[in-house]
Amino acid sequence: MIDIRVPLGTLLACLGLLLAGYGAASDPALYQRSLGININLIWGLTLLVCGAVLFWFGRRARPR
Amino acid sequence: MQPTTIDWLIMGVYFAFVLGVGFVLRRNVRTSSDYFLSGRAIPAWVAGLAFLSANLGAQEVIGMAASGAKYGMATSHFYWVGAIPAMVFLGVFMMPFYYGSRARSVPEYLKLRFDEKTRALNAISFAVMTVFSSGISMYAIGLLLNLLLGWDFSTSVWLSAAIVLLYILLGGLTSAIYNEVLQFFLIVFGFAPLVFLGLHDLGGWRGLSARLAEVASRRGFAADAWSSIWREMGHASANPLGVEWFGVLMGLGFVLSFGYWCTDFLVIQRAMAAHSMSAARRTPLIAAVPKMLFPFLVIVPGMIAIAATVGGGASGFSLPAKADGSLNHDLSIPMMLAHYFPHGMLGLGLTALLASFMSGMAGNVTAFNTVWTYDIYQAYIRRDAPDHHYLRMGRVATVAGILLSVAAAYVANRFNNIMDLLQLLFAFVNAPLFATFLLGMFWRRATGHGAFAGLLAGTCAAALHHGLSLPRGSPPGVKGGWLHVAHTYPSEMAQNFWTAIWAFIVCFAVTLLVSALTRARPEQELRGLVYALTPRENEAGTAWYLRPAWLGTAVIAAVLLLNFLFW
Numbered sequence: 001m002i003d004i005r006v007p008l009g010t011l012l013a014c015l016g017l018l019l020a021g022y023g024a025a026s027d028p029a030l031y032q033r034s035l036g037i038n039i040n041l042i043w044g045l046t047l048l049v050c051g052a053v054l055f056w057f058g059r060r061a062r063p064r
Numbered sequence: 065m066q067p068t069t070i071d072w073l074i075m076g077v078y079f080a081f082v083l084g085v086g087f088v089l090r091r092n093v094r095t096s097s098d099y100f101l102s103g104r105a106i107p108a109w110v111a112g113l114a115f116l117s118a119n120l121g122a123q124e125v126i127g128m129a130a131s132g133a134k135y136g137m138a139t140s141h142f143y144w145v146g147a148i149p150a151m152v153f154l155g156v157f158m159m160p161f162y163y164g165s166r167a168r169s170v171p172e173y174l175k176l177r178f179d180e181k182t183r184a185l186n187a188i189s190f191a192v193m194t195v196f197s198s199g200i201s202m203y204a205i206g207l208l209l210n211l212l213l214g215w216d217f218s219t220s221v222w223l224s225a226a227i228v229l230l231y232i233l234l235g236g237l238t239s240a241i242y243n244e245v246l247q248f249f250l251i252v253f254g255f256a257p258l259v260f261l262g263l264h265d266l267g268g269w270r271g272l273s274a275r276l277a278e279v280a281s282r283r284g285f286a287a288d289a290w291s292s293i294w295r296e297m298g299h300a301s302a303n304p305l306g307v308e309w310f311g312v313l314m315g316l317g318f319v320l321s322f323g324y325w326c327t328d329f330l331v332i333q334r335a336m337a338a339h340s341m342s343a344a345r346r347t348p349l350i351a352a353v354p355k356m357l358f359p360f361l362v363i364v365p366g367m368i369a370i371a372a373t374v375g376g377g378a379s380g381f382s383l384p385a386k387a388d389g390s391l392n393h394d395l396s397i398p399m400m401l402a403h404y405f406p407h408g409m410l411g412l413g414l415t416a417l418l419a420s421f422m423s424g425m426a427g428n429v430t431a432f433n434t435v436w437t438y439d440i441y442q443a444y445i446r447r448d449a450p451d452h453h454y455l456r457m458g459r460v461a462t463v464a465g466i467l468l469s470v471a472a473a474y475v476a477n478r479f480n481n482i483m484d485l486l487q488l489l490f491a492f493v494n495a496p497l498f499a500t501f502l503l504g505m506f507w508r509r510a511t512g513h514g515a516f517a518g519l520l521a522g523t524c525a526a527a528l529h530h531g532l533s534l535p536r537g538s539p540p541g542v543k544g545g546w547l548h549v550a551h552t553y554p555s556e557m558a559q560n561f562w563t564a565i566w567a568f569i570v571c572f573a574v575t576l577l578v579s580a581l582t583r584a585r586p587e588q589e590l591r592g593l594v595y596a597l598t599p600r601e602n603e604a605g606t607a608w609y610l611r612p613a614w615l616g617t618a619v620i621a622a623v624l625l626l627n628f629l630f631w
Contacts, residue, residue: 001092004110004242011081011246012253015074015412022070022408030406034261035379040408043257050253 009055012047020044065402067213071411078250078415082231082422085242089235096454099236100434101168101337106238108343110245112350115334117244120251121424122204125362125417130393132366133383135304136276136290137630138297139366140359145317148352148623150325152616154335155348158326159612160601161505163336163344165592170329171439177504177593179512180443185519187439189493190329191432195465196486198428199472205421206473212398212414221473224418228426229466232433233459237337240423240430244334247419248354254416255361258397261404262368265377272368275375280304282374290367293630306535306555315561319568323498330431341601345612352619356626362397369396379403425469433461484542488530495564496522496571503575508587508594514579522571529566535559 023040031038067075093099106114131139167173171190175183202221209220231239266272276290283289289296289303296303297312307315325331325348335347372381373391381403386392401413437458446453475482500519503510534545535556544559553559591597608614 001105001238002088004245007081007085007088007242008246008249011078012249014077015253018070018074018077019408019412026406026408033379034404034406034409035264037261037264039257039261040406043253043409043412047253 005058
């Protein structure tokens with residue numbers, strides 16, 4: 001059975017990349033509704049890091 | 065706010081993974097045990113998160129936020145009183161019998177411990193209940209997608225049904241469990257920024273409390289009624305729940321919560337899928353840790369929504385009104401998503417919401433197909449077929465379960481009252497259950513006739529109590545008082561709690577009495593099924609943090625601390 005952390009980490013990292021990329025490229029006026037905070041960029045990077053960590057643990061645990 | 069390309073992209077990526085997991089896990093399904101019990105191979109933390117997520121359906125997310133707006137922080141009683149103690153009890157005391165008896169389902173445990181008729185009663189009522197719950201989940205998706213995305217009811221219902229069907233058909237319980245883990249992370253990552261932005265908007269916790277004091281005083285309560293959890297519980301009329309501390313502790317904390325968390329196969333199935341006894345016992349204890357923090361994720365948004373609506377926030381968030389002019393508390397989370405999240409995060413928030421809808425549905429469907437196949441089909445229709453026959457039956461039951469749920473969703477859409485009535489009936493059936501399990505596991509003299517009579521009597525007591533009492537201000541009928549109004553409760557919640565308390569007491573007493581009058585089973589048949597006749601697990605050499613008793617103590621200490629912090 002695959003280790004759940006591999007697909008989970010990949011999913012979070014993909015979503016993180018999408019969000020962070022969009023956050024970096026989008027018009028700052030968009031962030032008026034989120035109280036001036038570029039939540040896409042910040043949260044996208046958070047997701048990316050969490051996803052990468054989970055993926056790494058999942059891969060490392062595999063050859064058991 | 066309508067989603068744009070980036071939002072759709074995020075939702076699309078998530079659904080691609082959901083189905084992808086199903087396809088990858090397809091290879092692992094060879095026997096019926098793989099399909100219904102994940103081959104008992106799931107690690108404790110995965111089972112724990114699935115245990116938590118299976119319960120975290122849409123009604124839970126939307127409903128808890130709505131209660132946060134309606135009742136304030138005291139809603140956390142549903143977690144800190146109404147879930148954690150029961151989860152600890154399940155892990156420390158009850159799981160050895162569920163897992164150790166090798167029963168494949170909760171009804172099957174009842175058959176091993178008591179007799180065939182007790183199992184049949186539980187299996188059939190449970191199967192009917194899961195189909196309708198999953199239908200109600202679908203109905204809620206239909207309404208919400210209609211509101212948020214403008215999709216019509218049928219499109220939403222059939223699309224979500226198709227996705228859930230596909231991934232369960234492919235990977236069985238493992239697929240449902242893996243998706244529940246994905247969903248757990250999505251809910252946390254989707255809602256945490258919402259709470260952060262909402263609090264930021266109101267000037268932090270202090271700003272929130274100040275506005276909640278205004279909410280409370282406008283409704284004629286003491287200023288801390290929305291921000292404290294125990295201070296206003298001395299009398300039912302002093303808090304918005306309309307319940308006093310005894311009702312909360314006894315009705316919610318004991319009868320209802322133990323009745324749900326310790327006997328409902330929907331959640332227990334996740335723990336039964338764990339790879340060892342120790343992992344199965346740790347499953348609810350691991351689940352308890354995030355569970356006790358969930359009020360901050362699902363209840364606080366509702367509190368923010370009502371505080372911003374009544375007290376005014378910097379960004380001008382306000383809850384919409386219903387047709388009758390009252391505030392629509394159910395829309396707390398959806399409206400906050402639309403208000404605070406820019407495109408991008410909006411996609412993530414909607415994905416989290418959709419994920420919770422689907423896992424609620426999937427949890428019901430996986431519990432249904434197992435109970436149908438093992439406890440109804442194998443028990444009463446075809447007893448001695450080869451294993452692959454039951455595996456195929458499980459897949460057929462999955463399709464049938466989903467089709468029945470779709471039908472139930474349409475019924476709910478057409479006749480709202482029928483659904484209220486059905487949920488009421490389920491409440492009557494569930495209310496006495498814990499008394500049966502408690503006596504079954506901890507009193508060797510309890511007999512099958514006793515359990516069966518107790519369950520029936522408890523259900524009748526629940527119905528009778530409901531028929532004789534009424535929440536203040538409701539007309540007699542579906543809300544109660546359909547026989548005679550002998551007692552008026554300050555709120556519907558108080559009535560629910562007391563219905564459960566009476567059902568429990570009657571079931572307990574009748575089971576005791578009838579058991580005493582009927583012949584007990586020989587003790588050697590009860591080994592592994594009853595506490596006094598089961599050898600304790602040898603825990604020598606196990607690290608303390610892997611021992612259920614220690615873990616459970618730590619969890620209880622943490623939850624007590626939370627109660628004091630928000631006292």
